[in-house]
Amino acid sequence: xxxxxxxxxxxxxxxxxxxxxxxxxxxxxxxxxxxxxxxxxxxxxxxxxxxxxxxxxxxxxxxxxxxxxxxxxxxxxxxxxxxxxxxxxxxxxxxxxxxxxxxxxxxxxxxxxxxxxxxxxxxxxxxxxxxxxxxxxxxxxxxxxxxxxxxxxxxxxxxxxxxxxxxxxxxxxxxxxxxxxxxxxxxxxxxxxxxxxxxxxxxxxxxxxxxxxxxxxxxxxxxxxxxxxxxxxxxxxxxxxxxxxxxxxxxxxxxxxxxxxxxxxxxxxxxxxxxxxxxxxxxxxxxxxxxxxxxxxxxxxxxxxxxxxxxxxxxxxxxxxxxxxxxxxxxxxxxxxxxxxxxxxxxxxxxxxxxxxxxxx
Amino acid sequence: xxxxxxxxxxxxxxxxxxxxxxxxxxxxxxxxxxxxxxxxxxxxxxxxxxxxxxxxxxxxxxxxxxxxxxxxxxxxxxxxxxxxxxxxxxxxxxxxxxxxxxxxxxxxxxxxxxxxxxxxxxxxxxxxxxxxxxxxxxxxxxxxxxxxxxxxxxxxxxxxxxxxxxxxxxxxxxxxxxxxxxxxxxxxxxxxxxxxxxxxxxxxxxxxxxxxxxxxxxxxxxxxxxxxxxxxxxxxxxxxxxxxxxxxxxxxxxxxxxxxxxxxxxxxxxxxxxxxxxxxxxxxxxxxxxxxxxxxxxxxxxxxxxxxxxxxxxxxxxxxxxxxxxxxxxxxxxxxxxxxxxxxxxxxxxxxxxxxxxxxx
Numbered sequence: 001x002x003x004x005x006x007x008x009x010x011x012x013x014x015x016x017x018x019x020x021x022x023x024x025x026x027x028x029x030x031x032x033x034x035x036x037x038x039x040x041x042x043x044x045x046x047x048x049x050x051x052x053x054x055x056x057x058x059x060x061x062x063x064x065x066x067x068x069x070x071x072x073x074x075x076x077x078x079x080x081x082x083x084x085x086x087x088x089x090x091x092x093x094x095x096x097x098x099x100x101x102x103x104x105x106x107x108x109x110x111x112x113x114x115x116x117x118x119x120x121x122x123x124x125x126x127x128x129x130x131x132x133x134x135x136x137x138x139x140x141x142x143x144x145x146x147x148x149x150x151x152x153x154x155x156x157x158x159x160x161x162x163x164x165x166x167x168x169x170x171x172x173x174x175x176x177x178x179x180x181x182x183x184x185x186x187x188x189x190x191x192x193x194x195x196x197x198x199x200x201x202x203x204x205x206x207x208x209x210x211x212x213x214x215x216x217x218x219x220x221x222x223x224x225x226x227x228x229x230x231x232x233x234x235x236x237x238x239x240x241x242x243x244x245x246x247x248x249x250x251x252x253x254x255x256x257x258x259x260x261x262x263x264x265x266x267x268x269x270x271x272x273x274x275x276x277x278x279x280x281x282x283x284x285x286x287x288x289x290x291x292x293x294x295x296x297x298x299x300x301x302x303x304x305x306x307x308x309x310x311x312x313x314x315x316x317x318x319x320x321x322x323x324x325x326x327x328x329x330x331x332x333x334x335x336x337x338x339x340x341x342x343x344x345x346x347x348x349x350x351x352x353x354x355x356x357x358x359x360x361x
Numbered sequence: 362x363x364x365x366x367x368x369x370x371x372x373x374x375x376x377x378x379x380x381x382x383x384x385x386x387x388x389x390x391x392x393x394x395x396x397x398x399x400x401x402x403x404x405x406x407x408x409x410x411x412x413x414x415x416x417x418x419x420x421x422x423x424x425x426x427x428x429x430x431x432x433x434x435x436x437x438x439x440x441x442x443x444x445x446x447x448x449x450x451x452x453x454x455x456x457x458x459x460x461x462x463x464x465x466x467x468x469x470x471x472x473x474x475x476x477x478x479x480x481x482x483x484x485x486x487x488x489x490x491x492x493x494x495x496x497x498x499x500x501x502x503x504x505x506x507x508x509x510x511x512x513x514x515x516x517x518x519x520x521x522x523x524x525x526x527x528x529x530x531x532x533x534x535x536x537x538x539x540x541x542x543x544x545x546x547x548x549x550x551x552x553x554x555x556x557x558x559x560x561x562x563x564x565x566x567x568x569x570x571x572x573x574x575x576x577x578x579x580x581x582x583x584x585x586x587x588x589x590x591x592x593x594x595x596x597x598x599x600x601x602x603x604x605x606x607x608x609x610x611x612x613x614x615x616x617x618x619x620x621x622x623x624x625x626x627x628x629x630x631x632x633x634x635x636x637x638x639x640x641x642x643x644x645x646x647x648x649x650x651x652x653x654x655x656x657x658x659x660x661x662x663x664x665x666x667x668x669x670x671x672x673x674x675x676x677x678x679x680x681x682x683x684x685x686x687x688x689x690x691x692x693x694x695x696x697x698x699x700x701x702x703x704x705x706x707x708x709x710x711x712x713x714x715x716x717x718x719x720x721x722x
Contacts, residue, residue, distance in 0.1 A: 183714065185542055186707050189647070190704060196700060197701075197704075331558050336557045340550060343554075347546050350543055354543065355540065
């Protein structure tokens with residue numbers, strides 16, 4: 001229960017704000033206290049937002065493209081350049097963005113619940129960096145191996161990296177909730193240094209930079225389909241959402257309610273590792289989504305995963321879509337990688353979260 | 362924390378000698394006892410004179426750096442290597458002294474200016490200057506004027522950053538470091554964003570302005586850096602006793618008649634100048650200062666700045682010169698030194714965190 005103290009504390013402090021009416025309404029459950037806006041409203045709103053962004057994302061690009069052309073080809077039942085552009089480039093790209101956003105946001109939510117810490121995300125527990133290291137090693141040793149093998153190795157490496165990290169933070173008292181992300185950042189930096197060293201020695205820095213830098217400009221039909229796997233994992237996360245929530249409540253509560261904490265934790269870790277590995281393999285690292293989106297959603301709707309996961313997924317997708325659209329239009333016709341944009345937006349949001357949270361007493 | 366480091370250092374010293382006695386006593390008791398006596402004496406002498414030993418090691422590594430693998434073309438090799446050697450030593454001095462002073466100013470042995478984002482700030486300033494002035498006017502400014510401008514900007518910005526970081530959360534060290542680290546990430550992301558926004562010609566200018574390599578040291582920049590080193594050395598040397606008093610804590614220092622505002626201002630200026638110098642010469646290195654200061658605190662006999670200021674410069678120079686010699690001439694791996702230093706420094710950072718963690722428990 002002590003793990004929840006920082007969060008409960010944050011709530012107590014901000015409960016003076018007039019908007020938080022549910023505090024007085026006394027729903028009784030900690031998890032429900034902040035729920036002011038009903039979930040269906042948030043979900044519908046984020047769905048509409050995402051729909052708008054999808055339309056925008058489909059119509060922005062260097063190649064000439066017009067919706068009337070699509071309409072024409074639909075009416076005449078014949079393929080023209082507009083529809084093929086849509087099918088080969090724009091739609092795959094948009095789907096890849098949505099899936100990546102969903103995967104990173106959900107993975108961030110899961111790792112936050114499992115580690116019981118609001119300030120971590122896959123790239124702060126060494127998952128994405130380990131995945132890149134594993135991918136690099138397997139690409140150097142067995143360059144001809146199939147993509148699925150490479151991804152498997154990356155996933156295993158990510159699991160190992162997260163295990164090592166969990167061993168590292170094993171002795172840290174959970175009340176020191178900012179120490180864990182700090183150690184995670186340094187830990188990730190160390191793995192990245194090793195990866196860079198290997199890449200430098202084998203002259204494969206260029207290959208590495210593709211994975212270390214999230215970018216959707218290379219996404220075409222046939223190059224992103226692996227990302228659907230993360231969609232499946234998100235469905236799985238939704239199915240076991242209640243178990244994850246209970247594990248996040250603390251060891252004793254999980255024991256009392258008959259949930260095997262160990263088993264659920266490992267399933268969560270495995271899922272996060274796999275999502276990070278798939279994203280790194282197909283588009284590269286995009287830091288801070290898994291951190292910012294779950295935090296914002298949790299402030300709006302509490303920590304009950306079954307309730308908040310859809311909003312996390314939708315808002316994650318919208319965030320990446322928005323950043324990709326910014327990246328494509330800020331220096332049109334050139335493209336700024338989405339990881340760069342999100343590095344700026346995400347860090348600012350994270351600093352805001354850090355500076356407004358109360359000091360540890 | 363400072364004093365207990367001293368304690369452990371003496372402890373390990375004695376255990377080292379005692380285990381050595383145990384090992385060799387089985388062979389020839391009398392002889393080994395005498396030899397052990399000699400060894401213990403030598404050890405004691407080494408521990409008594411860390412400065413002289415460091416100076417000797419530095420001289421040896423300098424000689425090695427200048428002479429190893431020179432195949433006859435002395436009049437070509439010596440000036441080239443001399444310039445590199447000078448640059449390495451300037452950088453070592455700048456990083457070592459700035460980190461030591463920063464630790465004194467913040468009363469904290471696990472902080473370095475780079476960990477809090479100070480040198481990514483310098484890179485960001487470079488990018489901003491090019492962005493607003495354009496590459497042509499940026500390169501056509503007189504180097505001395507440009508450097509002065511950069512120092513002034515850098516100083517103002519670090520003053521703001523320092524105020525932000527230390528006014529609110531100086532009590533909460535973890536939050537402070539985490540906020541600093543995230544600021545570093547933000548500055549780097551912003552620089553990357555600017556690098557994407559400007560045209561490629563300007564980008565090359567930014568690149569060469571922020572990451573000059575040792576192999577292509579700009580003689581003019583080296584001259585300015587040397588000049589800065591001498592000036593700062595004079596100031597720092599005059600402040601060394603005040604710094605000793607400052608280590609007792611701000612309140613005690615004020616009680617003992619230190620003009621805290623003035624001293625802190627002066628120290629921060631020197632730190633900003635030295636960070637700018639080091640970054641201008643080699644680019645950002647996050648953990649090097651931390652590594653060097655931890656080493657220095659370990660081998661120094663006491664915490665007086667008279668000793669540690671000299672020692673930290675010597676140790677930093679040895680690390681750079683000897684490391685560069687080994688990697689370039691012996692192992693034939695030119696650009697690896699910075700990676701290795703970052704790796705070692707990162708591990709050192711984790712070790713320091715865990716040590717302070719255990720002590721606070």
